[in-house]
Amino acid sequence: MSKAVLLKDVSARTGCSSALVSAVLNGRTGRIRASEAMRKRIFKVADELGYVPNRNACGLRMSRSFLIGALAANLSSSFVPEILSGIEARCLHTNYGVLLGDYNNDDELLERWTSFQGRGVDGVICIGKPASFKQCILPSPDIKCVFVGGCVGDEECGGVWVDRASLLRLAAQAFAERGHRHIAYLTNYSPAECDVWRNALLSHGIVAGSIRTCHNFFEEGVAVATAILKEHPELTAFFADSDLLGTAVLAAARNCGKRVPEDLSVLGIDDSILCRISQPELASLRQPRREQGEKGAELLMQMLDGEPARNIVLQGELVCRASLAQAPENHSES
Amino acid sequence: MSKAVLLKDVSARTGCSSALVSAVLNGRTGRIRASEAMRKRIFKVADELGYVPNRNACGLRMSRSFLIGALAANLSSSFVPEILSGIEARCLHTNYGVLLGDYNNDDELLERWTSFQGRGVDGVICIGKPASFKQCILPSPDIKCVFVGGCVGDEECGGVWVDRASLLRLAAQAFAERGHRHIAYLTNYSPAECDVWRNALLSHGIVAGSIRTCHNFFEEGVAVATAILKEHPELTAFFADSDLLGTAVLAAARNCGKRVPEDLSVLGIDDSILCRISQPELASLRQPRREQGEKGAELLMQMLDGEPARNIVLQGELVCRASLAQAPENHSES
């Protein structure tokens, strides 16, 4: 039962007051100052004894918990862990700890939020965009909030996301450059948001082909993609809004006897492990997931230090693989 | 900026001491007792004012934080999020919060552990088995510890894992039943631990074929599996210690012109999303990941309430898919 090392243990050994030790270790420059010699001694002793400040006491005194809540809808969905990992990594050398809040529906979101309040989290990072955001989260203005991975654009909240318009422009350009003119789009975004894709294609003089919404499930993706391919034999390219849907399109192509990439090019989003194990390998748009997490955590900490909320927009990039190739000659000009 | 409601606000409004309010709200039955009428008034007032206890103060006084640390090596590795999700779900209706500690190497593990100590976590759940366990974690016996997903068998620590021997027996039986006699094994376990596999096969009268160790990376898996297939043309089955390695074997089989499952049966472990998107679909041994997390959290909370450490062993099951089939006639008896 090794007793924890306290501030007073350090001060006793150093031969000074605990107030001085506290000020020195926290790098406070104020009324309380230590001589250079004393500074060195304090650091040395603290290190020797292995002093670790008690966050409960700090938090109590400073009315801050140094806790950041991370709210994630469905921890199992591939991109969440990466963002989370970035958040955690960014907090590693700070005083902040990351409290986990995974939820599957609105009730659980609300419950987690309440529990976060009780813990007195200083701020919250929401991964993705909870639909019920306004009901659950805005009503408490004491807790700063940053959204990561879902564009929000709220005055009071910070945001970190990958610029969707430029991401889709990358996709449009990749297809256009390779001579594709008939391109289907499988997405789990709402139909209204598909205009971004339409515009991206239009800037290359291409009118968007079939656009279909579907949940981010493999089986559903296969079914929907198969239907599209049967209805539209003129298609030479397929853009899917996730790698999972991208692999679903590959499966659908097999179902329909279409060869990839000879007859059909396929592009996904995420550059996940799925791309490399799929057959053929799936081209994809890489989004810097981990970086989003890191940037989000950094932004929140800055906001907790009094800086205003802002938005950080990152860029994606194209990762070309076997599934993306030149459009077949006979179709490209039809 | 609505000021937080404090214990003394409740006691002032109720007309009693804060000690009484504390005892009543926490359901403590001891020297401090309240009349039934007072009890009701206290609950009513606390609810009206929306009192939420300050966990920093509680934690400081009780030297308990009601915080559980979750240590995970590499949050992005497929099975960790599921376990984590189970842990978090189990804590949802309790007083406990889950503090996240993702790490990539020993230094980070030590650092996270230190930070957990500073926060005064009551207990820690380690997901997987950190190699440097003894150096980092055992030296602090004040913090209870449960291992999830990695068999440990430590007196002082709890453990939740899937019985590996019975898992491998399932694999051996699956192959034996389908007439396979020449079975390779690709694993990231140490050679010493492969005896479990040898014995599982022996109980069906089969002598284990090629056994090769490799990291859990796709490219490395492909290279090693390809080499094995070239060296051992008599092989009719391949057992891989993860779905990722399983898909690597599928890729290797393609490289060598072997058809799956006509020439070669392949079995993985995890029943992850990879199984369904691979071509052909990969048979796999399912391990209840989420359940492990839930059981682990429950065990730790019981231990924090004074119950002794124990081990919980769960069972896996076979999920048969296209990659697992009858052995080819001409090879099975050779």
Add this chain to the structure above:
DNA sequence: AATAATTAATTAAACGATTTATTATATTAT
């Protein structure tokens, strides 16, 4: 009726840091 036991509470001392107000000494300015 006197004593013991129970009920229903209060008071004050922790818990371990931070921070304000204060003090003592050394240095510089007038």
Add this chain to the structure above:
DNA sequence: ATAATATAATAAATCGTTTAATTAATTATT
């Protein structure tokens, strides 16, 4: 020589809760 200022530090209050020690009133037991 004296006042003003800078330097180097300390003592004590504080944060919001829990809990040990204490008290006063009521009920039960002999």
